[in-house]
Amino acid sequence: MKAEVVVIGSGISGLTAAALLAKKGKRVVILEQNRRPGGALKRFTRRGIPFDIGFHYSGGMGKGEILRALWKYIGVWPRLAVLPFPEEGNENLRIMDSGKVVRAFFSYDRLEDELQRVFPGEKQGIYAYLNKIREISNTIPFFNLDLPLTPYLHDLFSPKGMSLAQLLMSLIRDTDLHAVLSTPVFLYGVPPREVNLTIHASVAHPLYSGVYAIDGGGQAIVDAFLATLAEAGVDILTGQKVESVLIRGNQVAGVKTSEKEIYASHVIYTGHPTSLLDLVPGEIFRKAFCNRMRNLINTDSMFIVFGAIDDPDTLGDLTWINYYNIRTGLDIMDLDLRHPEKSIMINAPGRRDSDSTGASGGVLLIRMSVWDEVARFDQGVREKRSAAYRKWKAESADKMIEQAGRLWGDAYSRIEPLAIGTPLTFRDKLGLPMGATYGVRHSMNQFSPGVRTRLPGLWLSGQGTLMAGIMGASLAGMVTVGEIEGLEPLWYEVRQCR
Amino acid sequence: MISDEQVYQQVTQIMAEEFELEPESLQPDATLYEDLGLDSLDAVDMVVALEKAFGMKMTDEEAVRSVRTLADLFDLVCRLKNRQVTKE
Numbered sequence: 139m140k141a142e143v144v145v146i147g148s149g150i151s152g153l154t155a156a157a158l159l160a161k162k163g164k165r166v167v168i169l170e171q172n173r174r175p176g177g178a179l180k181r182f183t184r185r186g187i188p189f190d191i192g193f194h195y196s197g198g199m200g201k202g203e204i205l206r207a208l209w210k211y212i213g214v215w216p217r218l219a220v221l222p223f224p225e226e227g228n229e230n231l232r233i234m235d236s237g238k239v240v241r242a243f244f245s246y247d248r249l250e251d252e253l254q255r256v257f258p259g260e261k262q263g264i265y266a267y268l269n270k271i272r273e274i275s276n277t278i279p280f281f282n283l284d285l286p287l288t289p290y291l292h293d294l295f296s297p298k299g300m301s302l303a304q305l306l307m308s309l310i311r312d313t314d315l316h317a318v319l320s321t322p323v324f325l326y327g328v329p330p331r332e333v334n335l336t337i338h339a340s341v342a343h344p345l346y347s348g349v350y351a352i353d354g355g356g357q358a359i360v361d362a363f364l365a366t367l368a369e370a371g372v373d374i375l376t377g378q379k380v381e382s383v384l385i386r387g388n389q390v391a392g393v394k395t396s397e398k399e400i401y402a403s404h405v406i407y408t409g410h411p412t413s414l415l416d417l418v419p420g421e422i423f424r425k426a427f428c429n430r431m432r433n434l435i436n437t438d439s440m441f442i443v444f445g446a447i448d449d450p451d452t453l454g455d456l457t458w459i460n461y462y463n464i465r466t467g468l469d470i471m472d473l474d475l476r477h478p479e480k481s482i483m484i485n486a487p488g489r490r491d492s493d494s495t496g497a498s499g500g501v502l503l504i505r506m507s508v509w510d511e512v513a514r515f516d517q518g519v520r521e522k523r524s525a526a527y528r529k530w531k532a533e534s535a536d537k538m539i540e541q542a543g544r545l546w547g548d549a550y551s552r553i554e555p556l557a558i559g560t561p562l563t564f565r566d567k568l569g570l571p572m573g574a575t576y577g578v579r580h581s582m583n584q585f586s587p588g589v590r591t592r593l594p595g596l597w598l599s600g601q602g603t604l605m606a607g608i609m610g611a612s613l614a615g616m617v618t619v620g621e622i623e624g625l626e627p628l629w630y631e632v633r634q635c636r
Numbered sequence: 637m638i639s640d641e642q643v644y645q646q647v648t649q650i651m652a653e654e655f656e657l658e659p660e661s662l663q664p665d666a667t668l669y670e671d672l673g674l675d676s677l678d679a680v681d682m683v684v685a686l687e688k689a690f691g692m693k694m695t696d697e698e699a700v701r702s703v704r705t706l707a708d709l710f711d712l713v714c715r716l717k718n719r720q721v722t723k724e
Contacts, residue, residue, distance in 0.1 A: 298695050426654035426681035433688075585680050592677055 139400045141167040141373075143622075144393050146380050147408030147569075149177025150608055151600045153363040154615030155406050157212045160370035162623055167400055168372060169393065171379040171569070175364065178568055179356035179608065184556035187500040189444045190487040191559070191568075193356030194460075194502075195223065197244075197344025198609050202636045204280045205609055208616055210635040213369075217362035219353035221490055227349070227458035231321060232545065233314045234479050235466040240318050244349045246272065253315070263310035267319055268346070270305065274335050275343035280613060283633040287625050291617065301582060302338045303331040303468045313467040320470050321462065324483070326606040327437030327576035329471045337580045340605050351490040356608075383407075383417045383596060390595030393417075406618055408600040410436075410571050411578065411587040422593050435584055436574035437606070438473065439561035441507035443535045445553035450499030452549035453486070457494075460485040463545050473506045480505050484542055484550070501553060503538050509572035512562045523562070531558050578602035589621045597622060640714050646689060647710055654685045664707035672706075692716050 143159050145152045148170040156166045174180055178192030198205035199220050209215040229242040240256050243249045246268055253264045279285040302323070306316045320330045322342040352358045367374065375395075383405055384391040392401040407414050411431050415423070447453060462483045464470050470481065488500040515527035535555045543551025561573025570577060577600065580586050589598050599618035601611040620628045638646075648662050657672055668674045674682065683694050690713060694700055703709050 298697070424655050424678065424681065426678065426685045429654065430681050430684045585684060588677070588680070590677060592675075 139167070139398055141165045141392075141400060141402045143167075143404040143406065144169060144400055144402040145406045145408065146393065147177065147600065148175035148374060148376075149408060149600070149611060150179055150359070150363075151611040151615040151618075152177070152406070152408040153360070153367070154208070154212065154612045155408070155599055155619050156372050156615075157214070157363060157366055157370065158616060158619040158628070159623075160367065160372050161212065162619075166370075166372045167402070168367075168374040169378045169380055169395060169400075170374065170376045172567070173376055175374050175376055176357065176360035179360050181355050181357035182557070184444065185446060187446055187556070188355065188357070188488045188491070189500050189502070189557065190355040190357075193352070193359065193608055194485055194487045195349045195351050196608050197347055197349050198280075199350040200348050202283070203344070203347070204283065204636075205612060207283065207636040208612065208632050211632045212363075213366045214359075214362040217365060218358060219492070221351040221353055221492075223349050223351065223458050226455075228460075229321060230459050230461045231318055232461070232463045233317055233466050234463055234481075236314055238314050240314075242318060242321065244345060244347075246346045249346055253318070257312055257315050260310050260312055260315055263315070266309045267305065270335070271339045271342050271346065274339040278336065278340060278343075279629070280340065280609075281343055283636055287617070287620065287629045291625075298582070299334045299336070301331055302333050302335060305335060306330065306468065316468050317464050317466050317470050320468060321464065323471060324462075326580065326610070327471075327574075328579050328581050330468045332579070332581040332583055334582050337605070340610070341607065344609065351487065353490075353492050355487055355491065359608075380417060382419075383593075385419065385422065385593070388594065390593060404595045404597065404622060406597045406599050408598075408615075409569055410574075410600070411598055411602050412571055413569065414598065418593065418596070424592070427592065430585075431587065434587070434602075435579045435581060436571055437576040437579045438471070439507045439509060439564055439570075439573035440559070440575050441505050441511075441534060441538075441561075442559040443503040443538055443553070443555050444557040444559070445501050445503060445535075445539070445555045447499040447501060447549065447553050449549070449552075450489070452547075453499070453501070454547070454549075456484070456486045456501065457489040461546055463541075471506060473508055480538075480541065482538060482541055482545070484546065500556075501550075503535075503542055503553065505538060507561055507573070509561050512560050512573075516562060527562075531560060534558075576601060576606035580606065589618050638717070640710075643690075643714050643717060644710050647686070647706075647713055650685055650689055651682075651706070654681070662706060664705065664710070666706050667704055668706070668709070669704075686713060690717060692720050 142165045145156045145168045148168050156168050159166050181188050181190055223244055231240045231242055241252050254261050275281040279287050279290050322345055326341050378395040380393050380395050382394045390405050415428055464481045483504045486501045535558050539553045564570050564573035587603055589603050597618050599614050604610055604614035604617055652659050666672055687694055
């Protein structure tokens with residue numbers, strides 16, 4: 139089989155890259171090792187209730203904003219029904235230490251009003267923080283589309299500058315407010331003491347500018363891409379595990395899967411950069427590169443209860459409000475397993491669907507998790523899990539449900555778990571090493587991987603190479619195609635679509 | 637504290653092992669890019685390897701970028717090591 143470009147992985151970065159290349163007239167083949175394409179954007183159903191895995195909401199879809207422009211350019215935008223969060227939508231943040239509740243609205247102005255109401259002594263700090271985020275976002279081309287991409291990307295990977303924690307400590311004294319302004323870290327997985335302001339602003343700014351759901355959830359995004367790709371003649375081969383990258387001379391020649399060889403002069407790898415090393419013969423990369431990729435620090439994982447409730451109306455305003463119970467201070471991501479009260483979050487993306495009825499009582503109960511919690515149950519990817527693992531999983535879920543009931547009302551204690559995701563699940567279903575939800579940690583303590591590799595024709599993409607999350611991964615797909623086809627001309631065309 | 641001579645030896649050893657270079661080619665006046673054949677992609681890997689070996693941060697991008705020869709690299713690493721000792 140022949141193509142010009144093979145894209146390995148059909149998550150949002152692979153789908154984006156493939157659609158852009160097809161638009162440029164390239165013959166593209168996507169390889170996906172799972173049965174269904176879509177990566178973390180996929181939905182699954184239990185008892186007829188749809189559950190989103192990785193897509194809960196996103197910024198960047200307003201008029202003139204980046205995802206809207208990029209997806210318009212690709213041609214998927216008209217296939218999507220975008221649902222802006224209503225004004226009253228917010229992240230309802232409860233600080234467990236003080237019991238204080240803050241509604242973090244998805245708007246700079248409303249957020250500022252709320253924060254000044256709850257923290258009247260910190261008016262100046264609040265203003266200065268929000269202003270700083272706005273100021274930084276204005277230097278990032280994804281949020282100021284008139285800027286060129288190249289200088290920004292060139293600078294992005296050097297871990298330098300001030301951390302989010304340093305900024306917050308310099309402006310604000312109240313530790314509850316530190317926690318509140320740190321909560322966007324849950325959307326990219328880097329602790330406040332390790333993240334620089336550019337990475338933080340890349341998530342916080344779109345969050346403060348307005349967020350959106352998609353009718354039909356992440357699956358609707360996958361389906362829109364698949365329809366566009368089918369029209370463009372892109373082949374998607376599922377159930378195809380890539381065994382190796384083929385090399386001729388000192389150049390990529392294609393890939394070999396369990397079933398066939400596909401010849402192509404470019405290969406884009408969207409999986410975790412560490413697992414790329416398994417596909418390329420040892421002598422191709424230098425030891426320094428292999429060691430760096432092998433030692434990358436990853437984000438932590440999550441524990442998710444996908445549950446149902448008999449009487450969804452009793453859940454109140456859960457549709458457009460995400461409830462969080464968090465620790466005070468800057469270490470809000472720390473998972474202290476001995477601590478009796480855990481940071482926990484609940485939301486219900488499926489309830490936002492236009493055809494959502496009483497039957498769609500699906501809720502997601504989420505907490506941080508780490509590999510250490512499940513390491514003892516790991517018997518390899520294909521092994522059947524042990525009874526001890528199932529018992530631990532069920533007990534952990536029960537504890538979270540009990541806690542949710544205590545925190546947000548009795549109705550929540552009646553959640554019935556229909557599926558449970560642990561670090562093991564995310565490793566095996568999504569190919570994330572140790573279940574690292576957001577892949578490579580974009581930390582000030584390390585250099586994130588770039589798009590280019592030493593092997594001509596072999597390119598990296600995915601959230602590890604640019605930014606985490608759906609926006610980060612989709613933009614990563616664009617940047618990788620830009621590196622192949624010419625960055626600024628592509629960027630110029632994309633931004634014409636705003 | 638390690639001496640400049642030890643730094644010299646350790647840097648040479650890291651470059652030889654991590655970039656699979658012939659030890660004889662690692663002369664102080666050898667240029668990283670022309671003589672040793674490294675490129676801009678290798679530069680980040682080199683910084684990461686040296687940071688790990690010496691337990692320090694090479695965050696001054698200008699200083700890293702101005703490194704042309706192995707001798708420049710030894711100087712930079714020694715300077716950073718000494719600064720670290722002063723701080724401690």
